[in-house]
Amino acid sequence: MSDTSAGPRLLGPAEVRQLADRLDLRPTKQRGQNFVIDPNTVRRIVRESGIGPDDVVLEVGPGLGSLTLALLGVARRVVAIEIDDKLAGLLPETVATYAPGQADRFEVVLADAMRVQELPGPPPTALVANLPYNVSVPVLLHLLMLLPSLERGLVMVQAEVADRLAASPGSKVYGVPSVKAAWYADVRRAGAVGRNVFWPAPNVDSGLVSWTRRDPPATTATREQVFEVVDLAFAHRRKVLRGALRELAGSAEAAAAALEQAGVEPMARGESLTVEQFARVAEVLAS
Structure with missing residues (x-):
């Protein structure tokens, strides 16, 4: 019998291939599908994210569940948005198998993250995702923009x-970008990730970006x-601002005057x- 109080078991290369075979999955470039096959990488992402037992975590593009399982080991709840119906269908079963003690804290939403307008359950406090x-x-x-929580x-x-x-x-x-x-957050680079932790290995390098919400500029x-x-x-x-903002201001002269007024x-x-400074320029142009 499995111990439901234990933390999740994480996916390695063999488990990832096994799950992919079950779905007869051929990862597509079009959907940016590269699955993490290294447990240490997902542990590192969870550690670097700073999430804790009070967090409701939103994950986008959970794929086969490598990061999902690591997040469930720490967070209060994980909501994952997955656009691929096959992947979304398998995820609850994967979680039940590898993280039986945490399965009731997980929910998958079959949707396009670009078009999502609301999420089930308590508002998410952190976004952690590949x-x-x-x-x-x-x-x-x-x-x-959508989730001030x-x-x-x-x-x-991608690294760049x-x-x-x-x-x-x-x-x-x-x-x-x-x-x-x-506008929303203080953003910093939080390290690099090698190509060999993915299947299939991407032909670009990857990087981690960490961010903390802050108030937008007062304007x-x-x-x-x-x-x-x-x-x-x-x-x-290559254009200077008086030329670049000409259309919006009506003329290059009006753009120059607005820029000077904005300092x-x-x-x-x-x-x-x-x-x-962009906010000040927009304010002057709008008035």
């Missing part, structure tokens, strides 16, 4: 996306207005501005 790499930024931003999180994404999300103004890779993520502009300015500022990376040099480029 995000599908092809949609990692839009999924992260959508969930940060999310206080912190740790996500695994991790660099972008955590970049500071003035950095070569600072751009739209950096500014929009900073009378709406988030949509600020994000519109951000999108325009980076749409033409921003009209000949500056988008990559030099903080999220607070």
Whole structure:
């Protein structure tokens, strides 16, 4: 008989292959499916995420359940959003088999994380996920907007996306994802993950990004207005702001006047501005 009070057993390479064979699963690039086969990696993600026994954790793209099982060993409850009906169908059984003592604290939602509007049960406090790499930024931003209850999180994404999300103004890779993520949270790089911990091994490196929710900049502009300015500022990376914001302001002269009023040099480029400065520019343009 299995001991239901024990912690979850984690999946290794053999268990992952076994579960994939049961579903006759051929991982697809289109859905960014690369399954973690190394128990130490999921232990590390859970440890780095800082979640505890009071947390309700949201996981996106749980796949075969490698990270899910590790999360159940620590969190109060785990809700997983899975877009693939075969994977979503198998998950509860996998949890019941490998984490019988924690199975009642798990729920899977068959949905596209980009289109989710609500989740069952108590509001999630943390997001911990190996995000599908092809949609990692839009999924992260959508969930940060949708769920103000999310206080912190740790996500695994493609290494260069991790660099972008955590970049500071003035950095070569600072751009739209950096500014929009900073609207919601303090974001930092939390380490690298090798290719050999996945099956199939991806042809890109992976990185961990950790974030802590903070209040957005104090501004009378709406988030949509600020994000519109951000999108325009980076749409033409080589353009200075007076040119990049010309359409929104009506003319380059009007854009320059608005920038000066916001305390921003009209000949500056988008990559030099903080999220607070973008908010000030949006406020002036909106008024």
